[in-house]
Amino acid sequence: MSKIPQIDAIDRKIIRALQRSGRMTNLELAAEVNLSPSPCLRRLRNLENNGAITGYSVEVNAKAYGLPVTVMVRISLDKHTEDVVLRFEERMKAIPEVLECFVMTGLSDYLLRVVVSDLEDYERFVRDRLHPIGGIGSIDTSFVYGVVKRTNVYPEYQG
Amino acid sequence: MSKIPQIDAIDRKIIRALQRSGRMTNLELAAEVNLSPSPCLRRLRNLENNGAITGYSVEVNAKAYGLPVTVMVRISLDKHTEDVVLRFEERMKAIPEVLECFVMTGLSDYLLRVVVSDLEDYERFVRDRLHPIGGIGSIDTSFVYGVVKRTNVYPEYQG
DNA sequence: GGTATTTTTGACATAATATTCCAAAATTCC
């Protein structure tokens, strides 16, 4: 049972503003949510300490960094004993190319988002990173051809 | 043909540091990459103006915000005429619950990441947002049951 | 291999911003 921090409409405005522009100054943020700087900063710190805000990050052009290929990988395990599952999930956390790993409903057990520099690099990833884990039943690879939309901004809350 | 900004090892250290902690001060950043503040800030601004860094964002606990359900939706169009494709992609950009929409290789044409408040809300999303678009051949829904890993930090570059 | 040119760096001064404190205002609870 985790505590439920009380979030109100102003907090949501703060969150959405920072999802759009995570490094805006407290003065800009305060103006945007119609507060003066001090209560705005206090609310922000509360959200951070609450666990509502878990961190900040920069958005990077993956190609410019040298990782132009994004791959979505759906993986099923061939058995679901605790040791197989734990081993797999520990490996996921440890592999740097795996940026996201979700447990899914539906046909596949896991959905991974993986970044690599080229096709050859992805082959290496499957051969040297995935296969050695063991217990994997199937791997279904889909490459990202294009990005239609990518945003961090949540929809306005319809309370 | 897009220009390729020249990124070196220090720039990549800056990027990785900010992917971990996107709101660190320039002083902290400079210390982390072993530069003094002024060249560090100049490099950062260059990365921003280059297009290597495209923005900043806050990481939010979706449940605390009121959107506890994340859905991955794979969608195929029933035909691929220009008007059907354009209409679909324009709608994707306009629907606030769709945070990501990728064009994919493989069986499905698109992969969406959608956030909603509950199952009923997702039903509404499919009925009122997706179906009215038209031209959709198949919708395959998978719910995110758990998050094994979620990071923004790219792997160290193996140049 | 050495010199000239270009680029990058680091220190300092100034401007902008964050942070803290406290009294006033607003809200909530009986």
Added chain:
DNA sequence: GGAATTTTGGAATATTATGTCAAAAATACC
């Protein structure tokens, strides 16, 4: 409706960002 609690806004101070410029480093050229 009044008391207690919470939230707010303004002012003072500390911290940080920004711009300038000379020195150092890297690069190119001969």
